[in-house]
Amino acid sequence: MDSTKREIEKLRNELHEHNRKYYVDAAPEITDRQFDALLERLVHLELEHPEWKDSNSPTQRVGGDLTEKFEKVPHSQPMLSLSNSYNLDEILEWAKRLDKLLEGESVEFVMELKYDGVAISLQYENRRLVRALTRGDGTVGEDIPNEEPERMVTAEAYPDAIETINRWFDEGHHICFFTARTENHRIVTETWLNEKGFNYHSLLMGKPRGGNYHWIDNHVVRATRYTSKFTDLVKRNVEIEVFDDE
Numbered sequence: 001m002d003s004t005k006r007e008i009e010k011l012r013n014e015l016h017e018h019n020r021k022y023y024v025d026a027a028p029e030i031t032d033r034q035f036d037a038l039l040e041r042l043v044h045l046e047l048e049h050p051e052w053k054d055s056n057s058p059t060q061r062v063g064g065d066l067t068e069k070f071e072k073v074p075h076s077q078p079m080l081s082l083s084n085s086y087n088l089d090e091i092l093e094w095a096k097r098l099d100k101l102l103e104g105e106s107v108e109f110v111m112e113l114k115y116d117g118v119a120i121s122l123q124y125e126n127r128r129l130v131r132a133l134t135r136g137d138g139t140v141g142e143d144i145p146n147e148e149p150e151r152m153v154t155a156e157a158y159p160d161a162i163e164t165i166n167r168w169f170d171e172g173h174h175i176c177f178f179t180a181r182t183e184n185h186r187i188v189t190e191t192w193l194n195e196k197g198f199n200y201h202s203l204l205m206g207k208p209r210g211g212n213y214h215w216i217d218n219h220v221v222r223a224t225r226y227t228s229k230f231t232d233l234v235k236r237n238v239e240i241e242v243f244d245d246e
Contacts, residue, residue, distance in 0.1 A: 004045060004048075004049060005049070005052055007045065008042065008045050008046065008049070008052055011038055011041060011042040011045070012042065012054070012056075012057055012058060014038060015035070015038055015039060015042065015058035016058060018030060018035055018038075019058060022035075033086065036084060036086070039058060039059065042057070042058065042059055043059050046059055070142040070143055070144055071142065071143045072136075072140050072141075072142060072143075073131060073133055073140065073141055073142070073143050074139065074140050074141075075121060075133060075136075075138070075139060075140065075141055076123075078138050078139060079119060079121060079135045079136075079138050079141065080138065081135075081138070095109075119134070119135045120132055120133065120134060120135075120144075121133040121134075121135075121141060131143045132144050152188055152189065152192050153188065153191075153192065155192070157196040157198075158230045160230045160231075161230035162196060162197055162198060164230055164231070164232055165198060165199070165200070166197070166198065166199045167232075168233075169199040169200065169201075170199075174201050174202075175198075175199065175200040175201050175202075176200065176201060176202045176203070176204055177189075177193065177198075177200055177202075177203050177204070178203075178204035178205075178207045179203075179204070179205060179207055180206070180207050181205055181206075182205060182206055183205045183206065185205065186203065186205055189203060189205075190203060
C-alpha cells in the first residue's frame with residue numbers, strides 16, 4: 001500500500017477514536033489543538049489525493065458518534081460546526097474571500113472568547129420544550145431528557161445539614177440556596193426546602209452547571225456522591241505558600 005494512503009487511513013482511525021473518547025466517553029486524551037493538527041493534516045492529504053475520498057472520513061463529519069443512551073431524532077436543519085485556525089495567514093485569506101463574496105461592502109468583525117460547552121438544539125411546541133437534541137453526527141441527534149423535578153419530592157435531606165444551616169440562620173447569617181434548576185422548578189424546590197424544615201432567606205435558580213454533571217453516563221456522578229457529614233464552619237490558622245510579589 002502507498003505510504004500516503006497508509007497515513008490517511010491511520011489518521012482517520014486515530015481521529016475517529018479521539019472523537020469517540022471526546023463525544024461519547026467524555027474522556028479526551030489529547031488537547032483540542034492536537035486534535036486540530038491531526039485533522040488539518042488529514043484535510044491536506046485528502047485534498048492532494050481526491051481519489052481516496054471517503055464519506056466516512058472525520059473531515060466529512062460533524063460531532064461524534066451517537067451513544068446507545070437516548071432516542072435518535074433527525075435534525076430539522078443540519079447542525080454544522082465552526083472552522084478554526086491557528087494561523088494568521090489563513091484568517092487573512094478568509095477575510096479576503098469574505099470581502100470578495102460581499103463585493104466590497106463594508107464589513108465589521110467582532111471577536112469574543114470561545115466558551116467550551118455542548119451544542120444543543122431546543123425544539124418548542126406551543127411555547128413548551130418538547131425535546132433537546134445533541135449535535136450527534138450533525139444529521140441525527142439524541143433527545144436528552146431534561147431534569148425531572150418530581151424526583152426531588154422523594155429525596156431525603158441530611159439531618160446534620162438541616163441542623164447546621166438552621167443554626168447559621170439563627171446566628172444571623174444570610175442563607176441562600178442556589179441550584180441549576182430553572183425558574184420553572186422554583187415551586188417544587190421551595191416546597192421541598194420548606195417541608196424538610198430549612199430556614200433560609202433566598203433561593204437562586206439557574207446556576208451554571210459544572211463538574212461531573214455533564215456526564216451522560218452518570219456512573220461518575222454516583223461514584224463521587226456526597227457521603228460524608230455536613231460539617232460546621234471552623235476557624236483554623238494555617239501556613240500556605242504564595243508567590244513572592246514584593
